[in-house]
């Protein structure tokens with residue numbers, strides 16, 4: 056039995072996910088069209104020539120990926136191929152499938168007095184913007200105001216009363232003709248942890264005044280493609296995003312994705328990704344979290360212990376709450392979420408808090424992403440084995456400590 060049928064309603068999908076707790080994390084097979092990424096050599100930029108080579112090879116062009124000088128193609132009628140070295144072709148890679156890294160559990164709730172989710176409380180994000188602990192953002196405190204965070208996910212419920220104020224115009228990679236609406240609930244949940252607003256109802260996010268730009272890279276079943284992520288990263292650079300949250304992963308190491316990630320990092324973006332839910336077991340961090348340019352986030356529970364399903368390995372950079380996380384859901388509701396998908400936005404939100412507090416460009420390269428990363432590492436509360444380790448990285452995320460570091 057599979058859970059990726061389009062005929063299921065969102066709620067049914069969640070119930071089925073529930074019954075597969077554990078196995079759903081492992082990443083079930085997904086039927087995607089056989090697509091490839093054809094990367095051309097540097098300097099081989101003539102679009103007509105590229106198109107001709109693809110046509111002659113019996114392949115159908117899906118779209119261009121200008122950022123990495125590549126074209127996404129699919130086979131027409133099962134025939135056609137291109138190999139390395141052929142007519143300016145540098146590399147041909149699988150346009151692999153990416154998958155969300157979280158499950159939503161239980162029945163959606165509605166309409167309750169505002170609560171501070173345990174994760175936001177645990178990382179002391181509230182101490183950054185609510186010094187008198189009255190559950191209201193203090194004036195003149197740093198709450199992520201004006202910071203641009205791209206949410207590469209299933210989209211967002213843009214009408215949610217606890218999000219609406221912070222949602223900006225994003226982009227839909229899956230269907231460019233449509234707005235990046237969320238039909239599953241995953242992206243909406245991640246958005247709430249990041250930046251649910253201070254409105255005395257529902258929940259409070261880590262950075263209640265950060266701006267969220269939803270970029271839909273996954274469909275309403277929670278799947279996307281490497282080429283879609285590359286397109287999204289290109290959008291992030293062109294639209295001057297500052298932080299990118301990536302609550303998805305794949306086990307496949309695709310050079311084209313790494314190239315796009317490297318480009319995004321060089322342009323100054325703070326890149327945050329879910330480590331994956333392939334635990335227990337060491338060396339289970341997925342891509343893109345596994346790349347050195349990306350902050351890989353593992354997931355802890357409310358006893359500050361790594362969850363049994365969290366991926367771990369030397370690439371883990373920081374740990375954050377990821378179990379039983381109450382956040383926003385479709386139709387104005389709220390629901391609990393489990394996964395490194397839920398841990399990552401705690402880090403992205405904290406990056407927004409650090410940026411809004413005015414971090415200094417210490418190495419004078421005109422960018423602040425390295426400094427934000429350094430602040431996250433230096434302020435983390437050590438857990439597990441002394442010092443950096445493969446379960447918790449530098450330790451548990453500490454928003455108050457990160458913003459309060461001297462030298463901002």
Ligand SMILES: [Ca+2]
Nearest residue numbers: 185189191193
């Ligand atoms: Ca207050």
Ligand SMILES: [Ca+2]
Nearest residue numbers: 252254256258
């Ligand atoms: Ca709220």
Ligand SMILES: [Ca+2]
Nearest residue numbers: 418420422423
């Ligand atoms: Ca810098």
Ligand SMILES: [Ca+2]
Nearest residue numbers: 438439440442
């Ligand atoms: Ca440690």
